[in-house]
Amino acid sequence: MTELYTAFTLFLSLLVEALPFLLLGVLLSSALLFFIDERQLVAKMPRNPLLGALFGSCAGFLFPVCECGNVPVARRLLTQGAPTSVAIGFLLAAPTINPIVMWSTWAAFPHQPGMVFWRILFSLIIATIVGCVFSFQKDPWPLMQPDLAKRVMNQRANQTSTSSALWTKPDPLPTLLQSGTFLLGEGSEPVRLDDAATGAVALPYQKAFQRFSRHRVRLFLNNIVQEMRELGAMLVLGSATAAAIQVLAPRELVLSLGQGPVTSILAMMLLAALVSICSTVDAFFVLAFASTFTTGSLLAFLVFGPMIDIKAIGLMISIFKPKVILYLFAIAAQLTLILTLSYSYFF
């Protein structure tokens, strides 16, 4: 019974900690849709895989979100036709390479400025490499969930066929024959609400970027509700899983695995994945282990944790196929181990 209480407490604390950031991410994502001309933004993104991954990694400065808030923004970037490398770079590095996380890491390790430097550098390296790897896959079907892949394909088709046109219907079928959710009274034809996620719906309102309208606010709010419903559910599931694992495999057990430079890194990576703590506060969490673990293993926690944790996996399933998440997880984990072990040996 105690375990159940503990699990419930952990579940609630994870959820309460993450929800504001998810909301922030959804707000940013919706703001991207309605207040920024995404087409221009996406058009300006570098197409070169390396530059794209670097750009995406550093985009955390524009959208300071933690690992719960980055998923909706990354999803938005993908659906808007942003290069995969940009989206992956953002997904992996934005939770670390942003001013809030840099400040909190500095505050937690004021006498070890290297922690901030190495955390950023390693995150950047890993995000860039993984971003480049994913850019090799031009076709989104093997990467993404079918629904999302379809949206991406639509978007890409739009980009190529309507580079000059202002508006093209995404589907030749009359709207009455289509399934889905539509908004009526938004012009001569119903507007597909699902397309809000693709950004297509923004097009009729492009001229309205400069002005405030009730319709835009309503669409903005509708998008927030839709994304919160989709991602919030995944967050609840992810938090529940993380809480259950923490109860079944207590932290002490994980920590006791770290009995050497390699195993301590592995233990801290495992711990990072399990505790699912937000990147804005994880530096303070890991500070408690500063005296008993190597600096390399602390770095492993700080680098790997924001990239992949249990509740983030829940969110990422809404974008990627499980196999792809496994690749993401494995390559990031291997790179984290290589980099932090090298740090342990050579610094």
Next chain:
Amino acid sequence: MTIPNRYPVLYPIDRISLGLMTLFSVVIGLLILGGSFCTGERCLFHTGPRVNQFSWENRVIDYRDQAFILGFNRPMDQESVEENIKITIPDQPDVKNPLPGKTSWAGRRMAYTLDFPAPYGTKYRFELENAQERFINQQQEGAAIQPYQAEFRTPDRALAYIGLEGAERGRLVIFDFTTQEKRIITPEQLVVTEFRIDRDRAQIVFSAVERNSTREGILDQQIYRVNTGLTREKSGFQTGKDIGKIDLILDNEGYNNLKFDLSEDGELLAVQRVNKEDPADFGLWVIQDGKQPKPLKNEPGGLFLIAPDNETIASTQGEGIAILSLEPAAQPLDFLAQFGMVLGFSPDGRSAAMVDFNKNNPDLLYTRSLYLVNNQGVQEKIFDTQGSILDCQFQAKGEQMFCLMTNLVEDTEYIEQPYIAMVDVREKKVAPLITLPKYQDINISLAPDGLGLLFDQIRTDPTNEQESFLKTSSGEALLDGQIWLLIPPRSLPEQGQGTSPQLEELPFVGFQPRWFP
């Protein structure tokens, strides 16, 4: 009709991901096994723990450096580290454990606090090997540390005094014990009356009179600064055109400069001045960071000292001691009515040695009491004496003081017999170290490392009326003076046991000897 397979079995993402994962697995394997690829004692790379911080590495440490920090990149077996730390003096291999101390741990960092300040003029070598890592729950012996070695040194042992013989007479002389070099650093035309050495050793602030001045004698003194040529960082006298360069800091225009004091950081100079036209215009002036001098406009006072915080001045005022801020015309920050004299501050500035003349206590009339007063206002009496308490200097850790005092000897007439005593501040015990033949303007100076105490013994010539500047406080002309070095014991000698500290007459003729900090 066959349905074409829409997608190949392995997509590009599968191929590159699997390929990279294999490659990374190989790299991880190499990293893990790399420590085992050894030929003899040399391995491909070291996988054991290492020292990643030694706060005294290649540094010059002085009396303020009482502890070093040793940081490791792994949790360490603390016992094995403590057992394997080795500090030696390369030039004196026979000296075992020259810097004893205590260790304390905070996670992966160890602090080593010295029992006493590191003796000056010495190069030390720090070595650590064979210490092992230890993780939580680690049962087996951990990997051995990568051998670590670093050096650090203390500044040269050096002193300055005002010469009294030949070409040195009235001039500042510096002697570097470590390199055995001696230099006269003030010009012949200036007669130095008092001086203070800057904490960084590079400069000395002194008061001096033009040798050919015939007006008001010592009252004509001005305050100067001279570059010494010594530094903390380098051994021996440095060369350069600035060495021996004199700057006038405060002239005597309109005012006579009486006494001065220099703060420990060298940024604040306090001078007691009196208006030549209006003797009622008398008080302290301060010069901060090289700015224009400004009068503090406080109540007139007597003896004064700048506190170690470099921001307050303790000055005798009327029947007590006022703690003054540097704000002109400000009320004193505190007033200690009970005390009549402040002798010195502990290096951390938390306590001060003060003298109570017991004017309000009929039972102790004509008795003086030495007190330790801390910054919380707690006053602890150390001892009473019928004689005088003239000067006290704290040892760097603030646990001991060396005081110049006198005993009242009753013979055909009362004679004050000077002696130097060691005072244990914690135990409040006093142990006389040496009795001096005659009290006459004795100055003492305790070495920053606490290993030597300098004092002077002057001879006067009462018949010499030509001497205008080099005089005792009673106005007798200085003939010559010996400078003595007293090497006190490390701890207070037990009562009844022989107290025979080493005493050595130094080959200098002068007075006011002072150690370089």
